[in-house]
Amino acid sequence: MKRIKIFICIGIIAMLLLVIESGFNEEPIQYIDEYSFFYPYENVKFADKKTVQVLMEAYEKVDFFSEFQKGNLEEYDFYKEKYSSLLNNEITFTLPETGEQYYLKDYEYVVSGKNEFYDVRNYSYLFFDMNGDGAPELVMTDRFYFIYYFRYDKNTETMNLWYQTGFFWESVHGTGTVRWDREGRQHLFCRLDENGKEVCRVMFFERDSNGEMVYMAALPSFADEETVLSRRMRKYACYSEGFQVYYFRVTEDQYNALTERYYEAVEESNICRDEVTFTYDELFQ
Numbered sequence: 001m002k003r004i005k006i007f008i009c010i011g012i013i014a015m016l017l018l019v020i021e022s023g024f025n026e027e028p029i030q031y032i033d034e035y036s037f038f039y040p041y042e043n044v045k046f047a048d049k050k051t052v053q054v055l056m057e058a059y060e061k062v063d064f065f066s067e068f069q070k071g072n073l074e075e076y077d078f079y080k081e082k083y084s085s086l087l088n089n090e091i092t093f094t095l096p097e098t099g100e101q102y103y104l105k106d107y108e109y110v111v112s113g114k115n116e117f118y119d120v121r122n123y124s125y126l127f128f129d130m131n132g133d134g135a136p137e138l139v140m141t142d143r144f145y146f147i148y149y150f151r152y153d154k155n156t157e158t159m160n161l162w163y164q165t166g167f168f169w170e171s172v173h174g175t176g177t178v179r180w181d182r183e184g185r186q187h188l189f190c191r192l193d194e195n196g197k198e199v200c201r202v203m204f205f206e207r208d209s210n211g212e213m214v215y216m217a218a219l220p221s222f223a224d225e226e227t228v229l230s231r232r233m234r235k236y237a238c239y240s241e242g243f244q245v246y247y248f249r250v251t252e253d254q255y256n257a258l259t260e261r262y263y264e265a266v267e268e269s270n271i272c273r274d275e276v277t278f279t280y281d282e283l284f285q
Contacts, residue, residue: 066174071129215255
């Protein structure tokens with residue numbers, strides 16, 4: 001009996017030593033800020049082949065393509081009437097997070113910047129099925145900064161702000177998707193669920209760092225999967241606290257292979273988006 005206890009104690013001690021040793025040998029993760037032009041990206045180590053392979057497989061799981069679904073065309077007149085009432089301040093909309101209600105003319109983000117005085121003709125509109133439920137949503141943009149996605153719920157007879165963005169360079173990409181392309185060098189792609197919640201995020205950028213072109217690709221994050229890095233990948237990871245993603249430095253060829261489908265999807269989206277974009281007069285009169 002004593003021998004068994006001794007063997008158990010030795011086993012526990014060995015396991016503790018292994019955990020402690022593993023902790024001491026854990027590679028510290030670098031932290032980066034994508035907006036900083038002073039971070040020495042040229043000093044970041046290139047990811048090894050196995051890490052790049054993990055990236056490739058993760059990017060393959062992402063569907064960058066998204067059509068602008070039209071939904072039920074027979075109900076367009078009904079929904080146009082509702083969205084016209086919203087735009088002309090005849091009904092309020094609700095912020096789902098807080099339950100607060102606003103008329104558009106009183107919503108601080110709509111009447112900010114160059115649109116200090118609310119006028120429906122100061123905006124562009126997209127009219128299509130953004131969340132894939134068969135009914136059209138109204139997307140309203142000042143063509144400069146904010147994009148607002150409004151959804152009328154027929155069952156509850158309420159108007160809701162389904163999704164809102166406030167990034168420069170952001171674009172409507174298609175049903176359930178948005179993207180952000182900063183000066184052609186920094187990119188973010190998001191896929192959303194039917195409630196406007198993010199289910200997938202992909203980010204990557206290229207930058208001239210002290211005369212050297214550096215290519216950084218983030219490991220795609222999925223809402224239903226916890227991002228866990230292997231010890232090998234930790235050696236090369238750079239963590240963005242702002243966007244909560246792990247970046248890895250790759251070669252130009254690897255970067256192009258990772259992002260090729262994204263750029264193809266962007267080209268297709270830009271063409272299709274024009275078909276559902278209107279002025280106020282084109283859509284409502």
